[in-house]
Amino acid sequence: MRGVQITELSGPRTALAEAELPEPEPSHMLTPGRGVVVDVHAAGVSFPELLQTRGEYQSKPPLPFVPGSEVGGVVRSAPEGAGVSAGDRVAAFCGLGGFAEVAVAPEFLCFPLSDELDFAQGAGLILNYHTAYFALVLRGRFAPGETVLVHGAAGGVGTAALQVAKGLGGRTIAVVSSDEKERVARDAGADEVVRSDGAWKDEAKEWSGGGVDVVIDPVGGDRFTDSLRSLGEGGRCVVVGFTGGSIPEVRVNRLLLNNTEVVGAGWGAYVMGKPDANREIGAAVNRLVDTGAVRPIVGARFPLERAADALELLDARGATGKVVLDVRGG
Numbered sequence: 001m002r003g004v005q006i007t008e009l010s011g012p013r014t015a016l017a018e019a020e021l022p023e024p025e026p027s028h029m030l031t032p033g034r035g036v037v038v039d040v041h042a043a044g045v046s047f048p049e050l051l052q053t054r055g056e057y058q059s060k061p062p063l064p065f066v067p068g069s070e071v072g073g074v075v076r077s078a079p080e081g082a083g084v085s086a087g088d089r090v091a092a093f094c095g096l097g098g099f100a101e102v103a104v105a106p107e108f109l110c111f112p113l114s115d116e117l118d119f120a121q122g123a124g125l126i127l128n129y130h131t132a133y134f135a136l137v138l139r140g141r142f143a144p145g146e147t148v149l150v151h152g153a154a155g156g157v158g159t160a161a162l163q164v165a166k167g168l169g170g171r172t173i174a175v176v177s178s179d180e181k182e183r184v185a186r187d188a189g190a191d192e193v194v195r196s197d198g199a200w201k202d203e204a205k206e207w208s209g210g211g212v213d214v215v216i217d218p219v220g221g222d223r224f225t226d227s228l229r230s231l232g233e234g235g236r237c238v239v240v241g242f243t244g245g246s247i248p249e250v251r252v253n254r255l256l257l258n259n260t261e262v263v264g265a266g267w268g269a270y271v272m273g274k275p276d277a278n279r280e281i282g283a284a285v286n287r288l289v290d291t292g293a294v295r296p297i298v299g300a301r302f303p304l305e306r307a308a309d310a311l312e313l314l315d316a317r318g319a320t321g322k323v324v325l326d327v328r329g330g
């Protein structure tokens with residue numbers, strides 16, 4: 001099969017090489033001896049892959065390896081008792097191996113893909129939407145009618161968080177850095193859009209009538225203190241990532257004075273050993289697909305052999321929605 005490997009840890013431009021590879025066995029590292037084999041149509045491109053080209057991601061497989069954490073495709077084979085079977089269209093989280101024509105995922109991370117979504121949207125469903133649902137509902141204790149402020153709102157996690165919050169009956173404020181990103185955030189269901197280089201904290205407080213209930217923050221950096229200041233009483237700031245580059249520090253007196261919370265949301269660490277939690281989150285996300293609230297926004301698409309261009313786009317802060325590699329076309 002055709003695949004793209006990381007062969008050296010020199011960054012997105014030079015770390016990757018195309019290769020002819022043997023097809024994987026039906027076994028996944030999380031479920032040794034068992035695994036759902038998927039004919040990959042589209043592979044999602046995400047921050048972990050970018051970090052992996054520099055050896056900066058927490059998991060560091062020996063070189064060379066095929067990156068690619070999630071795919072949209074068709075099941076070739078599945079173990080007895082799996083919730084999917086041969087011929088099913090699926091969204092699958094394989095962790096590694098997605099940048100190739102065939103990939104393997106554990107059965108509890110394979111979800112039926114609605115006919116409403118194409119394979120590219122399937123490749124953008126799990127990491128972003130499961131994270132968004134997990135961060136908002138399980139960690140952020142979001143309740144219908146609450147106001148949610150989303151940073152990096154035109155990005156993968158950001159657009160997902162907007163759609164999930166809207167779908168669950170929330171009011172949404174998007175923080176973005178450009179006109180184009182504003183358009184993407186509005187398409188994803190932002191009720192209000194504010195600029196990251198403007199007076200977004202004051203605008204958010206005013207629009208929400210005193211402070212937001214939940215902040216979803218995949219960006220971090222120096223805007224974090226203003227995120228805390230934008231919360232209303234009982235508000236929760238959910239830490240999702242650090243695309244801004246630096247890890248913020250909190251002066252906890254702020255939490256005491258305003259009765260607010262900072263909550264961590266690490267989707268992978270939480271769900272990997274919990275098949276039932278995955279099925280629950282998968283079912284909740286699929287219900288939001290059925291109601292029309294969730295429609296993964298696919299931004300740039302590249303053929304498999306241009307994986308380096310896809311990763312460089314993320315690196316340059318140029319991505320909107322989900323960046324996808326077309327592995328076998330549509």
Ligand SMILES: NC(=O)c1ccc[n+]([C@@H]2O[C@H](COP(=O)([O-])OP(=O)(O)OC[C@H]3O[C@@H](n4cnc5c(N)ncnc54)[C@H](OP(=O)(O)O)[C@@H]3O)[C@@H](O)[C@H]2O)c1
Pocket residue numbers: 046047048127128131152153154155156157158175176177178181196218219239240241242243244245265266267268314315316317319320321
């Ligand atoms: N906790 C979890 O379980 C979990 C799960 C999935 C992903 N993540 C993390 O969440 C983060 C976001 O992932 P994503 O897929 O949404 O990324 P993305 O699509 O590239 O979006 C990230 C957004 O961050 C903003 N940003 C601000 N400063 C930036 C900078 N210096 N470089 C790049 N972007 C910058 C950009 O928005 P503006 O230009 O509008 O500011 C950009 O749209 C990543 O750190 C990822 O590792 C965490």
